[in-house]
Amino acid sequence: MQDTKVLEIAINKVKSNGRIRKSIGSLQTLIESIEETGILFPIIIDKKRNLICGARRLQAFIKMGRKKIPYRIMDLDSFIAEKDENIVRKNFTKIECLYIYNAVIEREKAKAKSRQGSRTDKHSVKFTESMEQSRDSAAKATGLSWRTLDKIQEIVDYGNESLIEKMDSGPVNDVHKTVLLKKKYKSEMSKIRKFKQVPLPKTVKLYNKDFITSGALVEDSSISLLFCDPPYNKDALPLYGFLAKFGKRVLKENGILIVYAGTFHIDEIFKSMTKYLHYEWCLALLTGQAGKISVMTKGIFQNWKPLLMFAKKKNVKKNWLIEDVIKSIKPDKTLHIWRQGSHESNYLISHICPVGETVCDPMFGMATTALSCLKKNCKFIGFEKDKRTFKKAENRIKHFIATGKDI
Ligand SMILES: C[S@@+](CC[C@H](N)C(=O)[O-])C[C@H]1O[C@@H](n2cnc3c(N)ncnc32)[C@H](O)[C@@H]1O
Numbered sequence: 001m002q003d004t005k006v007l008e009i010a011i012n013k014v015k016s017n018g019r020i021r022k023s024i025g026s027l028q029t030l031i032e033s034i035e036e037t038g039i040l041f042p043i044i045i046d047k048k049r050n051l052i053c054g055a056r057r058l059q060a061f062i063k064m065g066r067k068k069i070p071y072r073i074m075d076l077d078s079f080i081a082e083k084d085e086n087i088v089r090k091n092f093t094k095i096e097c098l099y100i101y102n103a104v105i106e107r108e109k110a111k112a113k114s115r116q117g118s119r120t121d122k123h124s125v126k127f128t129e130s131m132e133q134s135r136d137s138a139a140k141a142t143g144l145s146w147r148t149l150d151k152i153q154e155i156v157d158y159g160n161e162s163l164i165e166k167m168d169s170g171p172v173n174d175v176h177k178t179v180l181l182k183k184k185y186k187s188e189m190s191k192i193r194k195f196k197q198v199p200l201p202k203t204v205k206l207y208n209k210d211f212i213t214s215g216a217l218v219e220d221s222s223i224s225l226l227f228c229d230p231p232y233n234k235d236a237l238p239l240y241g242f243l244a245k246f247g248k249r250v251l252k253e254n255g256i257l258i259v260y261a262g263t264f265h266i267d268e269i270f271k272s273m274t275k276y277l278h279y280e281w282c283l284a285l286l287t288g289q290a291g292k293i294s295v296m297t298k299g300i301f302q303n304w305k306p307l308l309m310f311a312k313k314k315n316v317k318k319n320w321l322i323e324d325v326i327k328s329i330k331p332d333k334t335l336h337i338w339r340q341g342s343h344e345s346n347y348l349i350s351h352i353c354p355v356g357e358t359v360c361d362p363m364f365g366m367a368t369t370a371l372s373c374l375k376k377n378c379k380f381i382g383f384e385k386d387k388r389t390f391k392k393a394e395n396r397i398k399h400f401i402a403t404g405k406d407i
């Protein structure tokens with residue numbers, strides 16, 4: 001039978017040689033906790049007064065100038081006991097730390113309020129300062145910083161079960177970034193949904209259809225500018241051929257097609273498009289990400305994107321003049337990962353498409369082209385085959401019509 005009575009022993013009688021843990025670390029938090037709550041667990045010694053568990057508690061008591069410390073005697077192998085106490089025990093999870101942090105803050109708030117009394121007018125600055133201090137010391141009690149704890153709170157409030165689990169077993173920052181994006185996505189979605197009842201003007205025609213099979217909805221020779229941003233993956237390459245064929249039919253005699261193109265397969269893109277249209281120029285869209293996009297297999301840092309320009313008829317006289325280098329403004333990808341910036345579509349539409357004439361985007365994604373048309377008083381007709389993207393884009397346009405703001 002082991003003796004489990006809690007008694008006090010003179011500190012100088014405890015022998016603490018031969019412990020595994022040589023570094024005791026900072027004792028400040030432990031001392032504060034002992035001062036406030038007392039010692040929660042007595043140290044454990046064997047019958048010969050050798051310390052088995054509680055080296056940090058013992059050192060804290062010494063530092064506090066105490067002469068005696070509560071102890072229990074247990075006949076254990078000191079090596080196994082120290083190992084088990086420090087390795088087998090489970091640390092608090094991050095959510096448990098958050099719980100402790102919030103609970104300590106609540107208590108400190110209550111204490112500060114009672115100190116402050118009823119004169120809320122007089123001490124508000126001091127009150128805020130003392131709350132900041134208590135936030136720091138509450139965080140200290142958990143071993144995490146208050147910034148990390150605030151992030152954990154946001155993950156708990158806005159994350160789902162799997163994100164919370166991921167955060168509990170790994171670093172907080174990555175999960176927090178994902179949660180911030182989700183939070184922003186939710187808030188932007190709720191902003192644009194508010195206006196779903198707003199009618200679209202007659203100048204904007206949207207089809208939730210595949211342009212390859214439903215392109216006949218656009219009249220022959222009715223479009224001044226085809227402006228389009230197809231997906232860039234290799235599987236999507238045939239779309240460029242379909243786009244050019246569609247352009248040949250729907251463009252006006254002096255009509256122009258401008259298409260974003262991935263540089264990787266530009267040779268194939270040219271081949272498929274020049275079957276139907278005349279190559280005019282290659283505009284450079286500066287992406288402003290100097291050195292950030294590296295194409296390792298080619299040994300290239302890419303700083304620009306090609307915008308290829310084709311015409312229905314060769315050598316048709318232009319009544320506009322445009323720069324062939326356009327600086328893009330980094331688009332916000334919260335609502336759709338493929339969304340483009342509006343700077344280039346605003347610039348090109350305002351110069352190339354006469355006011356009141358029609359621009360078509362047969363793969364409009366989040367409808368950046370449609371918004372530029374509304375801003376520049378041009379008509380718009382477009383296709384988007386993905387239902388969810390179509391709905392989001394439609395609401396984005398309606399939000400713009402109602403508020404004048406581009407999300
Ligand atoms: C790169 S995104 C366009 C992004 C757009 N420029 C923006 O700023 O939001 C390409 C879009 O084309 C759509 N798409 C692909 N093939 C299509 C097709 N055959 N007909 C209609 N839409 C298509 C995809 O669903 C995707 O949303």
